[in-house]
Amino acid sequence: MELDHTNVFAAIQELFGSDFQAERKVSGDILHAGKMWRVRIHFKPEAAKVVFLLNGAVNRAKAPGPILQRSSWTDEINGSCINIADRTLVDDPEMSIGWAQGDGGRYLYEQHSLAVAIADYLGMKDSRRRIYFGSSAGGFQALSMASLDKGSTAIVNNPQIDWTRYYKSVVDRVRESCFQGATLSQIRSDSNVVTDVGRFMKSRSYVPKIQYYVNSASRADVAIHLHTLLTNIRYVPNHSLLRINHYYDEESGHNPMTKEATISAINEEIAQ
DSSP states (O other), X not given: OOOOOGGXXXXXXXXXXXXXXXXXXXXXXXXXXXXXXXXXEEEOTTOSOEEEEEOOOOOTXXXXXXXXXXXXXXXXXXXXXXXXXXXXXXXXXXOSOOTTOTTTTHHHHHHHHHHHXXXXXXXXXXXXXXXXXXXXXXXXXXXXXXXXXXXXXXXXXXOOSBGGGSOHHHHHHHHHHHSTTOOHHHHHHOTTSOXXXXXXXXXXXXXXXXXXXXXXXXXXXXXXXXXXXXXXXXXXXXXXXXXXXXXXXXXXXXXXXXXXXXXXXXXXXXXX
């Protein structure tokens, strides 16, 4: 299901242009795989790496349109930054979490191929220069995209590993909106759909480099999601690329780390 991204270069050039000498911030829509994707590019010509910032849950009351989470943070990140709005939430403006599952799970692959195309266009053709970051649903996307992009890195914070094990009302909305009401059994059995990213890694016999930040005070994040990942990748040869970073914060629970802690974690990885 991965797409040839060659044809998207013209659309990227139309938005970004061809000036690679100066630091620039551009936002707009890129036509890719037959649909428009809202992106923001903060290009830093001296940057050694590029960071993709991916959407977690969104507050629809505050942001009804395409969401580019953490776009205000990019000045403090020591790399070029690219935000890609989850197209799933564009298709269904009432949905708050999508896990890039739009169009029967295809959006995850299309989002990944768009990300790689933009990185290539900006000169980041070596996958080792690409970092995918997200928390919660964004963490699921980051892990999935890094799994597709061999050599890249994922930085995640309290990610869902299996989105079908999240709150039933949210999962049901995704089933109805993205899978035409298919049952969870039907969705899980489709080998082209990533529901459990740990199982996806196992099926590909590949675990990307991962910095996994998890709040030990958030029971579901440890007992359900982290446990599911560890169970699936235990016998994958390169599972040692996973680094688990525990912290304990009863007050924040599943909510992500602070802005300062998150930027510190990203910049630490960029420096590697």
